[in-house]
Amino acid sequence: MTEKKMVLLIKFSAVLACLILCACIVLLVSQLIYKNELKNKTDALRSELVTLQSQQNELNDYLEYKNSTEYIEQYAREVLGMTKEGEVNFVPKN
Secondary structure (H helix, E strand, O other), X not given: OOHHHHHHHHHHHHHHHHHHHHHHHHHHHHHHHHHHHHHHHHHHHHHHHHHHHHHHHHHHHHHHHHXXXXXXXXXXXXXXXXXXXXXXXXXXXX
């Protein structure tokens, strides 16, 4: 090989190596950005999950109260005007 061809081959190899390095850097940066976006989404979903679990616990407590004997008796007395056996129900006149 002539010296001119050798210099041209070295320059071509250097340019090709720089292009490959730039492509790798671009891919690395894009993957880091994507990873950060996924982390943000994961954090948001975990926060939403905690909120929904709290709401579920509140609703379960509410449902348990609504199915309790205490609530059913209170509802029967206040809304339906029912009384226990032996009790007298007083209705105020307006």
